[in-house]
Amino acid sequence: MPDAHEDKRPLAERIAAEIRQQIMSGEWEPGMRVPTNAKLTEQYSTSNVTVQRAVQILKDEKFLEGQTGVGVFVRSKAAQTIIPASYMPPSEPGQPYRWLSEATKRHQNGKYKMLKVGEVAPPKQVAKAMRLDENGTAMLRSRIGFLDDQPAELVHSYYPIELAQGTRLADRRLIPGGSPALLNEMGYPTRSQDDALAARSATTEEYVHLEIPRDIPVIEVFRIVYSDDQRPIEVSILVKPGHRFKMGYHVETP
Structure with missing residues (x-):
């Protein structure tokens, strides 16, 4: 043995x-x-x-x-539990992106800063989730989310190029109500999502943007959002500082 x-x-x-x-x-x-x-x-x-x-x-x-x-x-603040399901429904017309409105409910100031928007060849796992062929491309929207002026998440979101071109998904500006609201308006409502969670060391990009102290791990959420007929309309890689956040899920018994 x-x-x-x-x-x-x-x-x-x-x-x-x-x-x-x-x-x-x-x-x-x-x-x-x-x-x-x-x-x-x-x-x-x-x-x-x-x-x-x-x-x-x-x-x-x-x-x-x-x-x-x-x-x-x-430290004066406990680790915060984030409930991904609370951000899934699109915002009501005229309302801010749900991630921001949920922050307000918690008496926090939420905001986003866009880093990059453009057509790219996505990572293999993203291409597979989006069912792209070998030379397929996607529209990338990268941003940092802040809560009370502290970096809370780094997000790389990918969208089917045929859906994104010519829309605000291809615009560097923030989308009023967020991408779920825009996709819903375009006829692609969110029906379900799959999340895969991992804990790992931060990349240099994550270390810098999220201000990771020492060797603290990050929480990675690989998310696939589906519309009708299980069509993937968004694939996101969300990364959060592991010392400040927990992920919360509620599962109903069948």
């Missing part, structure tokens, strides 16, 4: 991982004062130097905040 898989990370990293989980789960609540180094040293049966390294890791990752002369505290 092969040996059991061992955690060979330095002890400081293992301690940081334990505390990180406590913070993400809410066991350590926002604003809570962190136990003293002496208590953590006793709890983890290690040295003060190792505990200091673990605490510094979590400070660098923005999980902990130090207050000079006072102590170390859990």
